[in-house]
Amino acid sequence: MQPSKIFMMKMKQSIWKLWKSISHIVSVSFKSIFLIMSLLLEPLLVLLVSFTLLLHASSTKLLIPSPILQKEIMEPAIEGTKFVLMAAKELGVKRLVITSSSVAIGPIPSWPADLIKNEDCWTDVEYCKQNKLWYPAAKTLAEKAAWEVAEEENLDVVVVNPGAAMGAILPPTINSSMSLMLRLLQGCTETYDEVYMGSVHVKDVALAHILVYENPSAKGRHLCIESICHFSDFAAKVTEMYPEYQLPSLPKDTQPGLLRWKDPSKKLMDLGLQLTSVEQIIKDSVESLKSKGFIS
Template identity: 30%
Template structure:
């Protein structure tokens, strides 16, 4: 019911803030977790840009860290459902993969354990397409993936920390839910872009802001399934409202979009900006990926097209997801307005 109290972990994050916004707009009371209450004013200000200040009385923030038990029991008090969105996302591939894997896996274990101890049954987990379309023998050509597909970590030549952490976290969540009688739904976004509400925005916005700034000298050949952050949040709220979502996975994926298409959209909208047309050869990306670093995060998408079918999620929403072009342009507008585009010196 709309007056229920919903816990949103990671309320400072890009998806977290938009989910808080849409829950408040739907009439819910919201408790968000933050690693530091020093972020309180920033979160409230960002939320208020979309909701107005009058609804902020229904928002409270609780300090809690995914790697520490402190604060979680208090965060769960009086909560009707949990939306576990918080995770660690990095633009680089750390040499110490536990920096990403631990918050994903140990954090999910912790939040589920405290929710179960508090008697909370309804749990919505933000997962990823990384848990769906990898390690399944697809190295060339086009393949369509649905919610029935599960990433096979053992089948991957090139693993990256985010994929490992999110896959193991989802596996744990389904097993825990089954054992403890919890009502779980998982949401699987693709590359999340869309309008930022403040300067504390997702690293994926860098895909757009970097092109606008002229800081990307050349693009990889691969593409990805874009999803607008507003649709990711909307899917969380729809899953909460609709009992048929219990026990289901939902891909949050709109158009498959090559990196070059993102550049084309931006070049048309901002012809005065120096947006690259060059591409990095696939062979060079493969060499770089073998040495580690950020290329490890995209190497599994080089030389093939992974199409993630978002129709099930659209059916839950009752509408189509926002298209890639609209989302790219909304991202660009907000990035420029908020000063997230740092022009490369000429």
């Protein structure tokens, strides 16, 4: 059997397995997407075979502790990442860009409070499991799996670790990162103390993927975030820009042990990325929420 046929068959099986594993927690419309994807695989595969680049996008996101969804979030993230890398090897893809997350860099309670978190940090998976933080655990284990497969199979892999990606909303439903902004505008007092590290404009995340692909010098992990800050800093800026909304008053330090830093994305900046200011991130996010009817 030709490699492309094997890949298509395995991809269909993987999508069907994932669909069955989440069928009890997703809407009919979302389940339909997975079925449509399987029907569209063959024409898409023709394009994929000719690619020199493969982008592995983000997995299901859940930013607050949850007693459920361990299997639904962790298994697809880890096994799906391994499958994508092996399929890329089989198809001869030259460089893989993996979308990880800043939550694969922290939480890490043992990290010294006087040191800035960077690409050398890895989230404490056992801590996440104990506190039912399945998304950070899943992203961390998935990224580690990617590096293991890359080393074993001699694959050229590079990783982007975005913070809370905000800006214009393209799909009809809101994603988890933008839900932080929406809930804040609605008066929610949640501070995301274990997972928030800072925001980034979604267009900067897209450009970061292009830059690490096009630059052979790009190696390893790349933190993609406007600045390392506390959620209270972000909330204060939103309050300053949009005083008409009744935002909650949050403590000054909402992320225990997180040292603030203005240039955490130096590796990407050295490649030419000019990060969008937090003011513009907020403006684009709020205006997009308005245009989509989430807020008035």
